[in-house]
Amino acid sequence: MKKGLFWFSYILAGLCTILTAIAIVIGFIHHMHDTGAWRSVIQILETPITGFIKMTNGYIQKSVIEVILLIIVSYLLPIYFFIATHFVRKNRAA
Numbered sequence: 118m119k120k121g122l123f124w125f126s127y128i129l130a131g132l133c134t135i136l137t138a139i140a141i142v143i144g145f146i147h148h149m150h151d152t153g154a155w156r157s158v159i160q161i162l163e164t165p166i167t168g169f170i171k172m173t174n175g176y177i178q179k180s181v182i183e184v185i186l187l188i189i190v191s192y193l194l195p196i197y198f199f200i201a202t203h204f205v206r207k208n209r210a211a
Contacts, residue, residue: 123201130198137191140165165191 144164151157166187170177177183 127198127201127205130194130201133190134195134198137165137195140168140191143168 141161141164144161147164148157148160151160153160166184169187169191170179177187
């Protein structure tokens with residue numbers, strides 16, 4: 118049961134990592150020519166959240182709970198994916 122739950126969460130985190138990477142690349146392309154320097158960087162990093170809100174055509178609003186969930190999906194799950202990948206590689210090497 119533990120292994121199944123781990124692999125389910127690992128695959129889900131991997132999908133979220135791919136979607137976040139795509140959103141950041143799209144944000145980079147979209148905001149590449151902005152002249153705000155550090156503001157452009159912030160806009161690029163917030164693209165996974167704002168892009169998802171725009172993609173749902175207003176179904177997801179900017180309420181606090183929804184933004185927290187989007188932060189978890191866009192940033193914390195990819196971090197979990199990379200940490201889990203490290204431990205999976207470490208266990209397979211041993």
